[in-house]
Amino acid sequence: MATQSIKPMVAGNWKMNGTTANLKEPRLLAGMLRGVKLKCDVMVCPPATLIRRVKAVMKGSMIKAGGQDCHAAVSGAHTGDISADMLKDAGATAVIVGHSERRTNHKETDAMVAAKAQAAHKAGINAIICIGETLDERKGGKTLEVLTSQIKASVPAGCTAANTVIAYEPVWAIGTGLTPTVAEIAEAHAHIRKELSAVMAEEGAKTRILYGGSVKPTNAVELMGIANVNGALVGGASLKAVDFIGIIKAYI
Numbered sequence: 001m002a003t004q005s006i007k008p009m010v011a012g013n014w015k016m017n018g019t020t021a022n023l024k025e026p027r028l029l030a031g032m033l034r035g036v037k038l039k040c041d042v043m044v045c046p047p048a049t050l051i052r053r054v055k056a057v058m059k060g061s062m063i064k065a066g067g068q069d070c071h072a073a074v075s076g077a078h079t080g081d082i083s084a085d086m087l088k089d090a091g092a093t094a095v096i097v098g099h100s101e102r103r104t105n106h107k108e109t110d111a112m113v114a115a116k117a118q119a120a121h122k123a124g125i126n127a128i129i130c131i132g133e134t135l136d137e138r139k140g141g142k143t144l145e146v147l148t149s150q151i152k153a154s155v156p157a158g159c160t161a162a163n164t165v166i167a168y169e170p171v172w173a174i175g176t177g178l179t180p181t182v183a184e185i186a187e188a189h190a191h192i193r194k195e196l197s198a199v200m201a202e203e204g205a206k207t208r209i210l211y212g213g214s215v216k217p218t219n220a221v222e223l224m225g226i227a228n229v230n231g232a233l234v235g236g237a238s239l240k241a242v243d244f245i246g247i248i249k250a251y252i
């Protein structure tokens with residue numbers, strides 16, 4: 001399948017930012033997108049405490065809400081954690097798993113990420129599985145090798161193009177203002193596409209591969225135009241509706 005036929009997605013990851021005072025942003029976003037014919041899906045992933053309220057202020061729009069992480073278990077003695085079922089109950093249709101901040105700050109392994117993705121699927125929500133190399137790995141010429149091993153170990157059985165999105169996020173590009181070159185992103189995404197076909201068979205060719213790492217309104221058109229880039233996972237620039245819409249405009 002030609003990747004042009006894949007419907008792109010622009011997802012915003014608010015990280016640990018946002019209280020009720022910030023609900024004006026998704027309200028504004030929904031207002032700005034009213035009546036606009038979008039060629040992509042749009043998702044906002046606020047802190048879990050806000051999912052239900054973000055959904056409420058975006059009511060009537062096509063924008064979806066997602067979670068930022070989930071536990072692999074359905075329920076139990078896991079103080080402070082949240083399950084995929086709970087996210088679904090709050091209104092999420094997807095959850096980000098394996099973000100590099102989780103992999104680094106919480107020592108999450110590929111196996112843990114795969115278990116979380118399976119938990120999401122079991123709950124009936126989609127998994128946005130993040131992968132990406134560190135700066136040392138890129139400098140050491142190991143980028144493609146790292147991506148291969150992350151895909152093999154973080155993308156579990158049962159992943160389909162309908163229930164899974166892959167986000168390629170070079171760790172060194174997240175929140176730094178740095179981005180790989182167009183050629184580097186094209187190489188990484190082509191490699192991910194090939195490896196996805198190895199682990200997901202024909203579903204791999206249809207699966208969305210988002211690019212994430214310092215996507216801004218000023219570079220979105222260029223980045224979203226790269227082969228095998230099927231949208232963006234956006235951190236900082238998703239917090240303000242005007243910036244987020246500036247990125248979404250790449251698909252209007």
Ligand code: PEP
Binds near residue numbers: 169174213235
């Ligand atoms: C992210 O955290 O997933 C991300 C891509 O952040 P930023 O856009 O701020 O680099």
